[in-house]
Amino acid sequence: QLQLVESGGGLVQPGGSLRLSCAASGFTLDYISIGWFRQAPGKEREGVSCISSSGGSTNYADSVKGRFTISRDNAKNTVYLQMNSLKPEDTAVYYCAAYLGPDTDSCGYYGMDYWGKGTLVTVSS
Secondary structure (H helix, E strand, O other): OOEEEEEOOEEEOOOOOEEEEEEEEOOOOOOOEEEEEEEOOOOOOEEEEEEOOOOOOEEEOOOOOOOEEEEEEHHHOEEEEEEOOOOHHHOEEEEEEEEOOOOOOOOOOOOOOEEOOOEEEEEOO
């Protein structure tokens, strides 16, 4: 069974950091691009960051540029989202999603094939 499982969410104070993980099971991430999304209460889901299958191409939403870093460790079948300088407006459920192709040499936020169930990030003092 193909699954994505997010972890690493929690409660953090403004200015703090968290690292989210997206672990895949049932398939290898080697040829798959991954996107991170978030959905805050009362808001639509938005794309936050994505990474191509090789890791050579990444993208960030303007709201997180310079604060978030996406990376991948294909040997561990895991993609990470390092989140620094967190703000209250970053509070949301964060999801990772996999795009199986055909073009995984770049990345985007559409046509995702598999989704995780999400992890909650709360930024509050």
